Amino acid sequence: MSAEEIMEINHLTNRYNQAADSGNGEAFAETFTEDGILEMPGSDPIAGRDALTVSGNTFPQLIEGVRHWTNNQVVEINGDSATASCYLLLMSAGSPPNMMTTGRYSDELTKTVEGWRFTKRSVSLDS
Numbered sequence: 001m002s003a004e005e006i007m008e009i010n011h012l013t014n015r016y017n018q019a020a021d022s023g024n025g026e027a028f029a030e031t032f033t034e035d036g037i038l039e040m041p042g043s044d045p046i047a048g049r050d051a052l053t054v055s056g057n058t059f060p061q062l063i064e065g066v067r068h069w070t071n072n073q074v075v076e077i078n079g080d081s082a083t084a085s086c087y088l089l090l091m092s093a094g095s096p097p098n099m100m101t102t103g104r105y106s107d108e109l110t111k112t113v114e115g116w117r118f119t120k121r122s123v124s125l126d127s
Helices: 003-022 024-030 049-064
Strands: 032-039 068-080 081-092 099-114 116-127
Touching: 003 024, 003 049, 003 068, 003 081, 003 099, 003 116, 024 049, 032 049, 049 068, 081 116
Parallel strands: 032 116
Antiparallel strands: 068 081, 081 099, 099 116
């Protein structure tokens, strides 16, 4: 496990957050493998890049000014596979900003020719 690989996985998480917040579905989906899965509470899993693109396009319409803030990421790498977890703070930007919920991401990742990608990302919320 190298510091460079951990930084790449952290950067992947950051790209996911910013793509979701900006409604860039294509960039959002590209953080996953072709058959990647996103599991969110209260909804069916979103599977595959086409469905992930559609989902990624909709975040700003669902929550105006949405901001994903993640921290305390822990990464475990085993060859070309990895697991990661981090805390989530979901906010709505505005005046004043509004903290909406907290939670946790649990991730399964694989190293592809394009770099690390989520194979499965599961969200659990505290409220």
